[in-house]
Amino acid sequence: MELRVNRRFGVQTISGAALAAALLALLCALQVLALWRSPAAWSPAVISVTLKPGESITLGQAELAAPQAGASHLGLRRDRAGRWFARNASGTRQLVLQRGGADRRTGSIALRPGHQFRLGATLFDVTAADGHSVSFSAGAGHWSYDGATLLREGRTQPACPDARAAARLAAYWNRLMPHALTLARPLAFGGNLYCGNRLGLEYVDYGSAAVARVKGQLLLAGADGERAPLMVSTAAGQFDLAQNEEALDGVTSLVAGRTRLATRTDGDIMQLRPLSHVALYGEARGVLPAQVQWEWRQRRAWALPAGPAWWIALALCCAIGAAGALAWQRGGWPFVRGASAATRAASFGTALLAVAGLAALILQRSATPPGIGWSILLGCAALWCCLLLPGRITLVAAAGTLLLAAGLLAQLELGLGAMESSWLRHFQKTSAVLAIGMGFGAHLRLRLRGRGAMLPQTRLEWMLALLAGAALAALLLQVLLGDETGVFDLQPVEFAKLALTALTAHCIAVGLGRDAAMPEHTRPAVRWFRLAAPALLFVALLGLALVQVDDYSPLILLLVWSMAMAFAYSVAAGRHGATAAIVATGCLAAAAVAYMRNAGAGEVAQWSFYADRFLVWLDPASHPHTGQQLLLGAQAIAEGAWWGSDHLLGVSTLGQGAGSALHIPAVQDDFAPSFFVNRHGLLGALMLWALQALFLVGVLQTAARSYAASRAARNFRQAWMGRFRCFALCGGAAFVLGHLLLSWGTNLAIFPIMGQPMSFLSAGGSHLLFFICPLLAFCAISAQSLEEIQSCRSMSNTKC
Secondary structure (H helix, E strand, O other): OEEEEEEOOEEEEEEHHHHHHHHHHHHHHHHHHHHHHOOOOEEEEEEEEEOOOOOEEEEOHHHHOOOOOOOOOEEEEEOOOOOEEEEEOOOOOOEEEEEOOEEEEOOEEEOOOOOEEEEOOEEEEEEEEOOOOEEEEEOOEEEEEOOOOEEEOOEEOOOOOOOOHHHHHHHHHHHHOOHHHOOOOOEEEOEOOOEOOEEOEOOOOOOOEEEEEEOOEEEEEEOOOOOOOEEEEEOOEEEEHHHOOEEOOOEEEEEEOOEEEEEEEEOOEEEEEEEEOOEOEOOOOOOOOOOEEEEEEEOOOOOOOOOHHHHHHHHHHHHHHHHHHHHHHOOOOOOOOOOOHHHHHHHHHHHHHHHHHHHHHHHHHOOOOOOHHHHHHHHHHHHHHHHHOOOOOOHHHHHHHHHHHHHHHHHHHHHHOOOEHHHHHHHHHHHHHHHHHHHHHHHHHHHOOOOOOOOOHHHHHHHHHHHHHHHHHHHHHHHHHOEOOEEOOEOHHHHHHHHHHHHHHHHHHHHHOOOOOOHHHHOHHHHHHHHHHHHHHHHHHHHHHHHOOOOOHHHHHHHHHHHHHHHHHHHHHOOHHHHHHHHHHHHHHHHHHHHHHHOOHHHHOOOOOOHHHHHHHHOHHHOOOOOHHHHHHHHHHHHHOOOOOOOOOOOOOOOOOOHHHHHOOOOOOOOHHHHHHHHHHHHHHHHHHHHHHHHHHHHHHHHHHHHHHHHOOOOHHHHHHHHHHHHHHHHHHHHHHHHHHHHHHHHOOOOOOOOOOOOOOOOOOHHHHHHHHHHHHHHHHHHHHHHHHHHHHHOOOOOO
């Protein structure tokens, strides 16, 4: 990798590795500069509320340091016996109490036999109820609901006229599957229709109340906002459910807005300890009621967390360090026996990096993250790990590392520019995940160094089968226990995309090199796996996109990937007619986008497939609420112009306030490009586009070299491995291209709003850990193996 710069008096050669290292050093230095220039930030460590028996107080956004709470949100009261009670004083936002490790919002109640509730003029009697189903009646009507399907007089109701294909498919699934496999769908009261899971009531707005399945209970709750009162009668009496007080006995924390506060009572004092989404202040001063006191703390860049999580993480790092030192003393690191001292040191360092990333992630999940300075060091160590490993630096490694560095810088700017503690967690999580993924990938690369990275085909097929099984199990787990945001804070879809890419690559690699003499081809189970496993995983992903995700972006992403893989296969197989047909299909898709962009809103309104999204896209000013992302994103891009909001490519605003761009919904994820353009201008975006293009070119370059090596291979095993690498890299590049197209198209209003993160730039998580890091590791291992094969052939080694 070299760059030649022509000069008047000769030719100067600049090493590509040196250029990549210089650019990476610059981006890391900008992170340190942003931290150094960030202003002081203060937040309350403990909020003390003093109440004597019989007194009460109402707290809100200012008193709780909760940016998204209402002005009057939490009502606290002590009765004459000294017990503490809480109620939701906000009519538009929820108040959640945690008791026994489970969260439950106030203004909700688990239905029991004998309960009655009145909504509008209708009184309902609960005749039977348990954790699985509830039966109730009103007048001559009888209903039963199991958390998924509403039955009226024992029969399901017809689908609602405005129900989309996903809702109809989910309702059909719930009718066929046993209760344990059903999808949770709430029962909504109000409106004029009896359909689906709606129970119509006269003179009551739709959604005024709902029954939903929440952690093994069926909870009745009223809607937020100005709705009809929901009166409930139990053995304790009659009360308005929204204004009902709850005793705080056994409550360990509460959530106001999005701010979680740990609770502890000590006589007349209740201590509220803010844990997340805490407002930050420029100075330790505020106007508070006489009954409220704050204990201030300053944000420290190099703070080490207190508590048991820190000691567990430290013990984990010490254990791996002791194991490495012992192995080194005995003459070899366990995973790279026989290697040189430099390789053993690098192997030990990469393992320690992955363990440090895991420790940082554990600390963050335990709500005791280390200071932001430690996260910067961890992220920079993960980035330099790619460039400092032995071996030649490839184009894909250099471009990918610089893209990751640019993404970390943007997330750090976003976190430091927001006066709320939770924004920095995106940068810290990305740094931890990047250390885990890059550390493990680099360690695997060192382990395979000098071994050709060749696995027997049968063993690889078993590994792919386990990968596919794990991906399908994770998707099923998301359907049963999660929602469209994932399950257990993970996105199984990203892992499934990795499995789909590997399976499809193997299927194409075997298909292009069929040999009737191979005994595996005579076994039906192996033949079925090779042909049907990718299709099964593809159908599972498609079904999840239709049922679980109320968006069509996964469908577009899978379509881009399918066309790219079909194009790669047709080119490799020499089927020029199919290649031309795929290119023509792509041109038609681009023409369709242009046609929809120029179509009138009246014509689009007649469509039945996501017509509302297209209307918002075509005329966002007429839909200021639903088009908020598009309008705010366009405003942020306009403010950035060519040179950024500071007219200096964002250099002078490093570490400073992020301004109005923070108000863009999902600005850390789907609309991260809008913030990047706002800060660094369209010139910065052009540099980012160039890096993204170089990354894709580098991946395809490695894929082409792998396919060329398969054509020159001397046996089937090498040829199959070369084709597998080629199509796996093509599949990974196709998914990355799909993410880039959808993200840039959404932010620049080329496409309707579609929720897909931008690879490398958006806040890291499952997409970074389960897809980007494995793709980078696979590219590096493939390039390393190609170099070893070429070196072996140059020495005329018959064992190559």
